[in-house]
Amino acid sequence: MPEHKQLAVSPLPLPVPDDVLVRRVQAGNTEAFEELVRRYERKVYNITYRLMGNEQDASEALQDAFMRAFRFIGKFQFKSSFFTWLYRIATNVSLSKLRKREKVQTVSLDQPVNEAGDLPFEIPDIKYGPEKLMKQRELRAALQKAVEELPEDYRSVVVLRDLEGLSNEEVSKVMHLSVAAVKSRLHRGRLVLREKLVSYL
Amino acid sequence: MKKSKKQTGECHDCGEAKELIARYVGGDEDEELARRLLLHAQTCSECATLLRSLRRLVHYCSLEPTCEMPVTVRRELWVTIQREIHTRRRE
Numbered sequence: 001m002p003e004h005k006q007l008a009v010s011p012l013p014l015p016v017p018d019d020v021l022v023r024r025v026q027a028g029n030t031e032a033f034e035e036l037v038r039r040y041e042r043k044v045y046n047i048t049y050r051l052m053g054n055e056q057d058a059s060e061a062l063q064d065a066f067m068r069a070f071r072f073i074g075k076f077q078f079k080s081s082f083f084t085w086l087y088r089i090a091t092n093v094s095l096s097k098l099r100k101r102e103k104v105q106t107v108s109l110d111q112p113v114n115e116a117g118d119l120p121f122e123i124p125d126i127k128y129g130p131e132k133l134m135k136q137r138e139l140r141a142a143l144q145k146a147v148e149e150l151p152e153d154y155r156s157v158v159v160l161r162d163l164e165g166l167s168n169e170e171v172s173k174v175m176h177l178s179v180a181a182v183k184s185r186l187h188r189g190r191l192v193l194r195e196k197l198v199s200y201l
Numbered sequence: 202m203k204k205s206k207k208q209t210g211e212c213h214d215c216g217e218a219k220e221l222i223a224r225y226v227g228g229d230e231d232e233e234l235a236r237r238l239l240l241h242a243q244t245c246s247e248c249a250t251l252l253r254s255l256r257r258l259v260h261y262c263s264l265e266p267t268c269e270m271p272v273t274v275r276r277e278l279w280v281t282i283q284r285e286i287h288t289r290r291r292e
Contacts (some may be wrong), residue, residue: 015292030286037282045270063281139261144278162262170230187223194254200261201254 018082018150025073028106033184039066050159061097065090065113068184084173085168091156091174098152144201146196154189161186182190216240217242226255 016035024032040114041062048061068089093169116198121179147155160171168186172179221238224231242249 009281033286034282037278041278042267042270045274046268051270055271055274062274063278066278070282072290074202079263135264140265143261143265143286158262162259164267165263183223183227187227190226190255190258193257195253197258198254201257 019078022073022076022082024077025070026076030086036069036082036086040086041066043083044086045161047087047090047164050066050144050147050163051155052097053144057097057101058094061090061094062178064093068093076095080173084170087115087174088176091160095152095156100170135200139197142197142200143193146193149196150192154185154192157182157185158189158193162190215245215248217227218242218245221250222252222255226252226259 018039019034020112021032021036025036044065045058045062048065049058052058069086076082082190136142147158150158150164157171157177160174161167161168166174168179168182171177171186172182175182177185218238218241221234225235238248238252240260242252277284
């Protein structure tokens with residue numbers, strides 16, 4: 001009869017804390033940096049995608065963010081957590097690219113205004129079945145579009161707080177803003193989103 | 202809270218209520234704040250609508266799934282990372 005001891009499952013090893021990995025990278029261990037990339041690549045991609053609005057730009061911002069993190073990690077002084085530092089780099093890289101993109105995309109004053117684009121979508125009030133699924137898809141698309149159209153100051157805060165689920169305090173650290181400023185920008189951003197998404201809410 | 206409603210049911214002078222809504226939806230868990238706000242919302246259709254729609258907005262955002270990172274995006278990222286690491290090692 002087998003002993004019960006043989007059935008005991010050894011506990012999984014605890015993940016190495018970010019700070020430890022950062023110190024290893026600072027000491028020259030590049031494998032530790034690869035572990036940090038694996039740990040945060042999806043999160044950072046989400047931020048860059050939400051801010052940039054398309055895969056190609058998000059991909060470029062993602063690469064730039066990690067390259068900068070690698071180049072400057074030697075100067076990281078542990079005054080914040082690694083992820084807030086990394087998110088800040090990703091946010092700044094994305095916003096910088098957005099500014100450049102907006103400069104390139106000049107719009108003629110004579111170009112007719114697409115009125116439909118400024119109006120909320122008309123969605124039938126159907127609660128069940130395939131229509132509900134379709135409505136959810138439309139809502140997601142409308143939400144992403146509305147977020148992309150937010151002014152820059154509001155967009156970063158809404159993405160980090162409402163879509164990525166950071167706390168007000170974490171957003172304040174990422175953005176180098178006071179918590180009060182985060183709350184203010186968040187509320188203003190939400191009001192703009194509400195106007196654009198009114199038919200869904 | 203000051204009430205100055207018009208016949209239409211709209212609430213044009215409820216600046217305080219709007220401020221409370223911002224704090225409430227923003228995560229301020231002050232019970233007194235919530236009580237005053239909900240009490241006001243019972244008599245003010247505009248503020249009630251604003252409160253309801255903002256709460257739904259935040260809820261929808263919280264349900265938004267994580268974007269899947271495409272394989273090509275991940276591949277390009279790792280090519281860049283490996284190139285950067287290789288450059289560092291040569292220096």
